[in-house]
Amino acid sequence: MPYLTTASKIDQIVAEYTKAKTLWIDTEVADYNSRNPRLSLIQVLDDPEDMSGDRVFLLDVLDQPDLVANFIQQIMVNPDIEKVFHHASYDVKFLGDKKARNITCTLEIAKKIPYYLLPVPNYQLKTLATVLCNFHYIDKQAQTSDWGQRPLTEEQIDYAYLDCIYLAQVHKCLLELQSEGDPAPEAEDLIALNLRYTQIEEQWKLLNSEVEHLQERIKKAMQAQNVSETSFFKLTAYERKTVKAQFLELARLVQSQGLNFDFSITLTQKLQKDLGGNLEQLSVEIDTSNSWRLTPKNQESNSENE
DNA sequence: TCTAACACAGTGGTCGTTGT
DNA sequence: ACAACGACCACTGTGTTAGA
Secondary structure, eight states, X not given: OOEXXXXXXXXXXXXXXXXXXXXXXXXXXXXXXXXXXXXXXXXXXXXXXXXXXXXXXXXXXXXXXXXXHHHIXXXXXXXXXXXXXXXHHHHHHHTTGGGOOSEEEHHHXXXXXXXXXXXXXXXXXXXXXXXXXXXXXXOOGGGGSOTTOSSOOHHHHHHHHHHHHHHHHHHHHHHHHHHHTOOOGGGOOHHXXXXXXXXXXXXXXXXXXXXXXXXXXXXXXXHHTTOOBOSSOBOOOOOOOOOOOXXXXXXXXXXXHTOOXXXXXXXXXXXXXXXXXXGGGSOOOOOOXXXXXXXXXXXXXXXXXX
């Protein structure tokens, strides 16, 4: 894991990265809990197969805004290079923010995968690396260490390059899971899908009804017994308010005050009926959309009817 | 510490289906 | 014709999560 500290070497590797198709990137930030966080390291991996760390370059950019600006200009805004991060929005804040293009976020991919395909307690990179890629003994202690100090400790360096490797591996596994979980509808086997559905439907009903029932009972019991917290649940009450006004009064106010206050409201079927013929005097906008409904058929009663 | 993005619960409403 | 039902949606407000 080459650790680059000089401007010339960093600019040189950045120039090489402009030819890359995909880069796996992570950053470390100093003073993250202050008003002025400083970018400390940019770690870049250009070969996802590399597990040795030889292809992870650590760019030391602490208090080097010119180097960061160059990285943003050459890499981040370039739409032809895919940049992969975990929780991209955090890192991208420091790397060009809204100007950044072609960003992939492994956190977002992971969260979109249905729970039963990826049953994890949380979506931290460490957890995903452990569950998906069988990495063990991941030490996250360095994460909150002082990234503003120089020289960095050996642990910090190890942590920094390992994170990139986890990232690329997690990304690879996520893409595989994603393609499994998202088959082309044209190619789906409807018989198999229906079979699987009927297989688990009964268990689902049993479990679902019991979970809901338990929630209700726990809620009522905690209220009745004045318990706001157990080791499993927290019960909180909150006030909801809805502010309402009479339509006529509002209309008059807007008119008399000459307020710039206009928007469309949905004319429900009831309102349309109440308006009757007067409706024709309004220039209504009509939105049409199609939606599809899946209705399970009751197999037993069907056969009875026949 | 920051912070956007989510997830969730609860309320109230629409609208089509179903049974009488 | 009408009520009951459920699927679905919009909206308010709370709380959690992930990164260093």
